[in-house]
Amino acid sequence: MIYLLEDTINGILMGSIYGLTALGLTIIFGVLKVINFAHGSLLMVGMYVAFWAATLSGMNPYVALIVVVPIMYAFGYLLQNTLIKPIFKAEKQVREPITVIIVTTGVWYILDNLCLLIFGPQYRALQNNPLRGKMLEIGGMMLSVPKLWGFVAAMITAGAVYWFFQKTRMGRAIRATSLDREAASLMGINQYKVYNMAFGIGTATAGIAGVALIPFFNVYPSVGVLFDMKGYIIVVLGGLGSIWGAMLGGIIIGLIESVCPQFMTATWTEAIVYALFLAVLFIKPSGLFGVKYDW
Amino acid sequence: MKGKQVWWRKVAAVAMALGLVAMLGIVSPVGAAETVVKVGNIEPLSSPSASVGEQGKNARNMAVEEINAAGGIKSLGGAKLEMIYADSESKPEKGVAEAERLINTEKVNVLTGCWNSAVTYPTSAVAERYGIPFIVPVSVADKITEQGFKNVFRIAAKDSWWTRDQFTFLQDMEKEFGAKVETVAFVYENGDWGKGFAEQWKKLAETAGYKVVLDEPYPSTATDFSPVVNKIKRANPDVLMMVSNAADAILLTNTLAEYKVKPKAIITSGGGHADPSFLKAVGKNARYLFDIVEWETDVNKPGAKDINTKFKTKYGYNLAGESVDAYIAMYVLKDALERAGSLDPKAIREALAATNLSTGPAMIASYDVIAFDATGQNKFAALAIVQVNDLGTGLERITVWPKNARRAGYTPVFPMPKD
Incomplete structure (x- = not known):
């Protein structure tokens, strides 16, 4: 019984971090209506930025957020502004520009290989940070402290993004653009600036996810691929474009990965995750939190 | 007219060069009074496995330099080992073609190689067909020594x-x-x-x-x-x-x-x-x-440290499992040639099969005796x-x-x- 509780809590903690890694994907899709294939690479860049910020300054990785968030926001903003915007402009008449998907795939390859060139294939892990290897022991249960921090970071980030989109003027403008970019333009919203901002916010959340991961995860150039597939499944599960859907989708995956291995081998959990993914696509293609038709 | 002259000059040059080679060919065995043992080596010298191929080549060369400097094969009148390398590019068909070439054109007495199990496997069949002894330092797939072949001898431990x-x-x-x-x-x-x-x-x-x-x-x-x-x-x-x-x-x-x-x-x-x-x-x-x-630099065997230091100064990196097996293979060959006292592949094969080596530089291995079982597997390899x-x-x-x-x-x- 205590084992089940321990596994459930671990599943929720790890799952919320999965949700955080997928948050940027869902934000970018919600606004730009394109799947960003480079999202795993953005997460990888976020991990490297967080890793070097924490290593070089010796700060607690969470203090490094002061550096990581602005850098990643600027990185995403510029990436969208210089690489993706021109394609949007060229394909003005198309509602879901396929070319952008191809461009993001190119960005993925370039970023991964650039990091391979610069940092080499080595696996790096944050040494001597206050969170590394810390465990909380409560009545025979062991819980990872860095994952607990990750859970808190994920919830605060999701809440903050949600609040920003719902309550601020800029957030409303972003939502208006995501609903109907032509109408929004007619209302005087600069649609390309909104895209830049959405991409920047999405990339910044990938940076926060990087900070949450580095106290207990390795950094290497192809690390994004591990979270990529999971990210797509989470986002489809929760509903493309939905913030809380992504968090819930992440927690569902986390629970499957954590609880199921106690009844079968860990290899099976992957099969279960993909089976669930297919089932959702068959039964409720818009996802758990998704809206059936978007306009 | 002019073109014709150049053409004739080329023919003359080629003829002279051929003549010179022929003369050298006739003269050298008499003049040097030296037999050479030709060792054909097939290794992945290009392709992604090139770095291990190079390690194997360097280790072989170092062993052969030592053997030749120490007077070569004494029972063959101080015969020197001559190394001939061929690149397998990690491709089975390339390995097979190179084995054919080394045996038919280069007339090698012994073959070694090929690191990639996938290359060694078909290549061993070529050696078996021609009855040329084939020393395999490191291809670990079990099946290589399980084909009932008489001419395959593996140094490394199998899978x-x-x-x-x-x-x-x-x-x-x-x-x-x-x-x-x-x-x-x-x-x-x-x-x-x-x-x-x-x-x-x-x-x-x-x-x-x-x-x-x-x-x-x-x-x-x-x-x-x-x-x-x-x-x-x-x-x-x-x-x-x-x-x-x-x-x-x-x-x-x-x-x-x-x-x-x-x-x-x-x-x-x-x-x-x-x-x-x-x-x-x-x-x-x-x-x-x-x-x-397979092998670690601190292995407590006499001479291991010195041999590793020599290798490292020469090539810039430590010996590892692959290079140690290649190095050992050359000493196993030397030992067999000494006992065979002949360049006849059959005699070399018999000598290899009777190997019982427990002295000399080959003993940098982590085990104490090198001897082959009936399948050609080094039975003490550990x-x-x-x-x-x-x-x-x-x-x-x-x-x-x-x-x-x-x-x-x-x-x-x-x-x-x-x-």
């Missing part, structure tokens, strides 16, 4: 011996330290490699009378190892055996330490646990871990086990098994301390 030696090591540790091991857990990546190991482990555990309390294949792409580690913790095995790739080896080792999982021993299978960045990424969490290897420990100069890999190869003055830590 199935890795798992065998892990269990022999465990039983030796039990005896040496008087600690009883009853339960084992197998945790491995769910690819061909991990599953192959686990299958053999299960058989070996049954024979040895260990109870398998956990048999857990996991996906190498997993991002959270807490569930697997929790399973290990709850199964509470005496010994944990693992096969892992690089990223998962690091995560598993860290997670095991976080959850304070301390079995009596953790035995790993190279791969990720032998990756150069592994120790750096896990730090002290890897302490007391046992890993199986692997070594290293323990990761910090003796005050940072974490290092220390050879602990077999006992006669153990680093002088080191006592392995077994069982692992609980604190």
Whole structure:
């Protein structure tokens, strides 16, 4: 019984971090209506930025957020502004520009290989940070402290993004653009600036996810691929474009990965995750939190 | 007119060159009074395996230089070894074609190679057809020596011996330290490699009378190892055996330490646990871990240190399993040639089959005698086990098994301390 509780809590903690890694994907899709294939690479860049910020300054990785968030926001903003915007402009008449998907795939390859060139294939892990290897022991249960921090970071980030989109003027403008970019333009919203901002916010959340991961995860150039597939499944599960859907989708995956291995081998959990993914696509293609038709 | 003149000049030059070569050809055997033993070597000198191919080439060259400088093969009147290299590009068809060329055109007396098991396998059939002895330093696939061939001689331990030696090591540790091991857990990546190991482990555990309390294949792409580690913790095995790739080896080792999982021993299978960045990424969490290897630089055998130092100054890196086997192969060949006293492939084959080498530089191996069984497998070839420990100069890999190869003055830590 205590084992089940321990596994459930671990599943929720790890799952919320999965949700955080997928948050940027869902934000970018919600606004730009394109799947960003480079999202795993953005997460990888976020991990490297967080890793070097924490290593070089010796700060607690969470203090490094002061550096990581602005850098990643600027990185995403510029990436969208210089690489993706021109394609949007060229394909003005198309509602879901396929070319952008191809461009993001190119960005993925370039970023991964650039990091391979610069940092080499080595696996790096944050040494001597206050969170590394810390465990909380409560009545025979062991819980990872860095994952607990990750859970808190994920919830605060999701809440903050949600609040920003719902309550601020800029957030409303972003939502208006995501609903109907032509109408929004007619209302005087600069649609390309909104895209830049959405991409920047999405990339910044990938940076926060990087900070949450580095106290207990390795950094290497192809690390994004591990979270990529999971990210797509989470986002489809929760509903493309939905913030809380992504968090819930992440927690569902986390629970499957954590609880199921106690009844079968860990290899099976992957099969279960993909089976669930297919089932959702068959039964409720818009996802758990998704809206059936978007306009 | 002018074109014609040039043409004639070329013909004349070629003819003269040919004449010169022919004269040299006639003169040299008489003048030098030296026989040479032609050794054909097929290695992956280009392709992604080029770095190991080069290690094999360098190790062979160093051994041959030593042999030639020491007077060559005495029973053949001081015959020198002449090395001829061919590039397999890691391609089976290229290996076969090069073997044909080396045998028919270069008239080699002996063949060695080819590192990639996939190349060695078909190439060994060519050597067998022509009756040319074929020394295989390192291609580990079991099937290479299981074809009923008479001319294949393998130096390295074969695949199935890795798992065998892990269990022999465990039983030796039990005896040496008087600690009883009853339960084992197998945790491995769910690819061909991990599953192959686990299958053999299960058989070996049954024979040895260990109870398998956990048999857990996991996906190498997993991002959270807490569930697997929790399973290990709850199964509470005496010994944990693992096969892992690089990223998962690091995560598993860290997670095991976080959850304070301390079995009596953790035995790993190279791969990720032998990756150069592994120790750096896990730090002290890897302490007391046992890993199986072909050869380690600290092996306690006479001359090993000097030979490694010589190799390192010459080529810039340490000897490793592959290069040691290539180096040994040349001394095995020298020993056989001395006893054969002939360049006839049949005589060399017979001498190789009767090899019983226990002296000389070939003894940098972790075992004490080199002799081949009826299939041509070096029957004493063994692997070594290293323990990761910090003796005050940072974490290092220390050879602990077999006992006669153990680093002088080191006592392995077994069982692992609980604190």
